Amino acid sequence: MRHFLSTEDWSRNELQGLLDRAAAFKSGVKSRSLEGKSIALMFFNPSLRTRSSFDIGAYQLGGHAIVLDAKGATWPLEFSDGTIMDGSEEEHVREAARVLSSYVDLIAIRCFPQFKDWASEREDPMITAFAKHATVPVINMETIVHPCQELAHMLALQERTGGPIAGKKYLLTWVPHPKPLNTAVANSSLLIASKFGADVSILVPDEVYRLDSRYMDSAERFTAEGGGSVTLTTDVEAAYSGADVVYAKSWGALPFYGNWDEEAPFRAKGADFMITPEKMALTNNAVVSHCLPMRRNVKIADAVVDSPAFMGIEEAENRLHVQKAVMEALALQGGAE
Amino acid sequence: MRHFLSTEDWSRNELQGLLDRAAAFKSGVKSRSLEGKSIALMFFNPSLRTRSSFDIGAYQLGGHAIVLDAKGATWPLEFSDGTIMDGSEEEHVREAARVLSSYVDLIAIRCFPQFKDWASEREDPMITAFAKHATVPVINMETIVHPCQELAHMLALQERTGGPIAGKKYLLTWVPHPKPLNTAVANSSLLIASKFGADVSILVPDEVYRLDSRYMDSAERFTAEGGGSVTLTTDVEAAYSGADVVYAKSWGALPFYGNWDEEAPFRAKGADFMITPEKMALTNNAVVSHCLPMRRNVKIADAVVDSPAFMGIEEAENRLHVQKAVMEALALQGGAE
Amino acid sequence: MRHFLSTEDWSRNELQGLLDRAAAFKSGVKSRSLEGKSIALMFFNPSLRTRSSFDIGAYQLGGHAIVLDAKGATWPLEFSDGTIMDGSEEEHVREAARVLSSYVDLIAIRCFPQFKDWASEREDPMITAFAKHATVPVINMETIVHPCQELAHMLALQERTGGPIAGKKYLLTWVPHPKPLNTAVANSSLLIASKFGADVSILVPDEVYRLDSRYMDSAERFTAEGGGSVTLTTDVEAAYSGADVVYAKSWGALPFYGNWDEEAPFRAKGADFMITPEKMALTNNAVVSHCLPMRRNVKIADAVVDSPAFMGIEEAENRLHVQKAVMEALALQGGAE
Numbered sequence A, B, C: 001m002r003h004f005l006s007t008e009d010w011s012r013n014e015l016q017g018l019l020d021r022a023a024a025f026k027s028g029v030k031s032r033s034l035e036g037k038s039i040a041l042m043f044f045n046p047s048l049r050t051r052s053s054f055d056i057g058a059y060q061l062g063g064h065a066i067v068l069d070a071k072g073a074t075w076p077l078e079f080s081d082g083t084i085m086d087g088s089e090e091e092h093v094r095e096a097a098r099v100l101s102s103y104v105d106l107i108a109i110r111c112f113p114q115f116k117d118w119a120s121e122r123e124d125p126m127i128t129a130f131a132k133h134a135t136v137p138v139i140n141m142e143t144i145v146h147p148c149q150e151l152a153h154m155l156a157l158q159e160r161t162g163g164p165i166a167g168k169k170y171l172l173t174w175v176p177h178p179k180p181l182n183t184a185v186a187n188s189s190l191l192i193a194s195k196f197g198a199d200v201s202i203l204v205p206d207e208v209y210r211l212d213s214r215y216m217d218s219a220e221r222f223t224a225e226g227g228g229s230v231t232l233t234t235d236v237e238a239a240y241s242g243a244d245v246v247y248a249k250s251w252g253a254l255p256f257y258g259n260w261d262e263e264a265p266f267r268a269k270g271a272d273f274m275i276t277p278e279k280m281a282l283t284n285n286a287v288v289s290h291c292l293p294m295r296r297n298v299k300i301a302d303a304v305v306d307s308p309a310f311m312g313i314e315e316a317e318n319r320l321h322v323q324k325a326v327m328e329a330l331a332l333q334g335g336a337e
Helices: A012-026 A049-060 A093-103 A125-133 A147-161 A184-195 A213-226 A236-240 A260-268 A312-332 B012-026 B049-060 B093-103 B125-133 B147-161 B184-195 B213-226 B236-240 B260-268 B312-332 C012-026 C049-060 C093-103 C125-133 C147-161 C184-195 C213-226 C236-240 C260-268 C312-332
Strands: A038-043 A064-069 A106-110 A138-140 A169-174 A199-203 A229-233 A245-249 A287-290 B038-043 B064-069 B106-110 B138-140 B169-174 B199-203 B229-233 B245-249 B287-290 C038-043 C064-069 C106-110 C138-140 C169-174 C199-203 C229-233 C245-249 C287-290
Touching: A012 A147, A012 A184, A012 A312, A038 A049, A038 A093, A038 C049, A049 A064, A049 A312, A049 B038, A049 B064, A049 B093, A064 C049, A093 A106, A093 A125, A093 C049, A093 C312, A106 A125, A106 A312, A125 A138, A138 A147, A138 A312, A147 A184, A147 A287, A147 A312, A169 A184, A169 A236, A184 A199, A184 A213, A184 A245, A199 A236, A213 A229, A287 A312, A312 B093, B012 B147, B012 B184, B012 B312, B038 B049, B038 B093, B049 B064, B049 B312, B049 C038, B049 C064, B049 C093, B093 B106, B093 B125, B106 B125, B106 B312, B125 B138, B138 B147, B138 B312, B147 B184, B147 B287, B147 B312, B169 B184, B169 B236, B184 B199, B184 B213, B184 B245, B199 B236, B213 B229, B287 B312, B312 C093, C012 C147, C012 C184, C012 C312, C038 C049, C038 C093, C049 C064, C049 C312, C093 C106, C093 C125, C106 C125, C106 C312, C125 C138, C138 C147, C138 C312, C147 C184, C147 C287, C147 C312, C169 C184, C169 C236, C184 C199, C184 C213, C184 C245, C199 C236, C213 C229, C287 C312
Parallel strands: A038 A064, A038 A106, A106 A138, A169 A199, A169 A245, A199 A229, A245 A287, B038 B064, B038 B106, B106 B138, B169 B199, B169 B245, B199 B229, B245 B287, C038 C064, C038 C106, C106 C138, C169 C199, C169 C245, C199 C229, C245 C287
Antiparallel strands: none
């Protein structure tokens, strides 16, 4: 039984199959492949777009979604084995995952990192425990990666460019934000662009913004196997020059994980990293995107967002279609039911 | 494409068409007019009745509702153009409305005023921005007016009186409440009663409780065009005498909007404005109603609520039926799909 | 019209009928008995499992559930008659129950006791008021009893033992927990085991943990009429010896209801009441269970939970099936519709 925890576990061909199915859904193809089936959407963190698109996607496939709202990161679920549970955790994932598996056919989980200890949080312990104990497929709705966003992004890119992005110059640029954020979407941008063979530049204000080696190494492996390259740079002009794709994301520097006051001086180096028409003029008529929500005139200037180059709306719409493809693929695995 | 933001934008005939369709639904007529369609219910403020009746109404029409709970008034959506979004707002309505429109076929919004600045809040900026940027119809679930409640109220009145209310004496009376409240339901009572040609008296403890000129002027215009009249009075006995309909609502005086301490002495003048059997004895055997929730023995005495004259339960039930009529009319506009 | 407020109101034969229908659902029997019908799930207290299983159960029967989340015990509903509602309560159950009844076909309620005054809370006033004023059947999703859990437990027992539990030795044992808890599941364990004729021992650290006479008396009556017995004991070894069933629950001692500091010394007497392999070795190869959530290594040791004797997962799964049987039975009463 396969889960959808990270695109790392799926080949480029398999991912393309999901994208092709999503494109078919977008063009009007109907399916009742979830007829009589249910999916639990477990949110340890808030969501509007993800819960909407999964819920409606399940409905359009004939199925039914239930939303379990764990109100922030405080839902008392223990995931370590052998613990004496005399603290705030009321239930173990061993029980929660098995019982939920007896009610539903799919479990989707959003669980952001806690900004406490990256050494343990980089193992993605909650969703990993769920996937271990659940007896139905588990889907990642964003933890320390965001694989559904990756598919939506890649589908939008393929729609815009009319084909594969292998050999294209793909710029993932750090952009300003008032707060240090999770690296999930940055990791995901790196994973999907390298998986599909792009020449990826990661533009950061300082090398302390390097992404975790787990994802840097995966990206190196993907490009070694399938073409493309991965570069970390602090040179704004070089990074934008000739870029075919610009993807914006803000994130906190991992060496200061949870100690954000010390990160401030490095963050200040990126004060002018907002995407502007001037920077876009350096590119090869690039498309530009950002996972929503997005702060206008902080991350990307209005003039760029409101230009034809911006594909963030299409990317967000594609969430609905790619998630239908993922739910269908996981629900139907193991043959007809 | 038409929205349902205020009954001001719909003619009396169009509204009667919605009421007739609602009456048909109430009498058992079935429809699958939302088959395969979705509606997003966005709540910036809490709700039980509205979310229940919209959700069930969509289900009964073959459709599917998703509830987006924005937890109070704090959901970080920016609606002004050109803003540098470095504050608490994480997303602009321009993006939110367009993306949501790509997932669903209808968007319904509840967004109460903030009690900060009536000069800007009287423009209903959030729902207005949504209606501007959404590419699907938008329905008002209560902002500074409450048009769905208006239809439910008018349907209940027509059921009770067996026909039109033109020429009837319609009393909208201010009633006590521990806190200053939104004027939405009072505005709506005025709009729908004047639209349908009633002789409307607004009974208040003091003229500071006059409703906003936006709605007073609309009501004057409706009665000038379609018959009826509008009067503001502080004379309790005269107001109740011969009334055919008594509608109760409490609201805060707009001149003290957000400065409620200064409103207290005027509020005290209405301490005995509760609807009692003695007041009802002055009427022409009037029906009496109130939008729920309703504080018993504060706004209306038990002896009135529990008498046959009270039509608040029917009015609340009618929410289900009129909202089905509204959803159907908006979803089907522009021809068969 | 019958409600499902407590198994006390249903005969053993009627309950067995529900269990048989639940077993049929579990074995794959399909039904569309809620087609076009809705159920409101009103939660005055949090829930994940109950809301999931009711929601999915309604969907599987062709119906539709709406979840009304009353966020803790603070939802402002007044249930006393004649009150001047000038406090925090905004609405009376008289209105809420009647209006909700006009939207849905079934109402299910979770409303835990407040830990303030057992003399009034033992009357279960909120759900009692709802059942009085609603015009559709009301289902108890846990108040001071938990009848759906009872059915799920009994179905799991019948699956494990292959038949009736009359004459079996049934041990309900108090177990440790950091906080004093509601007696609902303990009351329910007592009610269902005695209703089905077991020899019930209630093992407690001190006689102050005796359950309310309302339930002790019912249990005495059930065993007098239908066989079995009820005993309260503090003798751990005797209680476990030869037991066929061990059911674990922690609860607060009613004489100290709301004054939990004074309960602490009695609670300390049960410090070693956790279910261990050593205790289980005294039994007649007993099955062991607990209503979820369950703190591992506080209430029951890992070695017991992870042994074949543990049937808590099956019991939790059965919630889905028994609730479908209850919803169907209540929705279909009074003949075909």
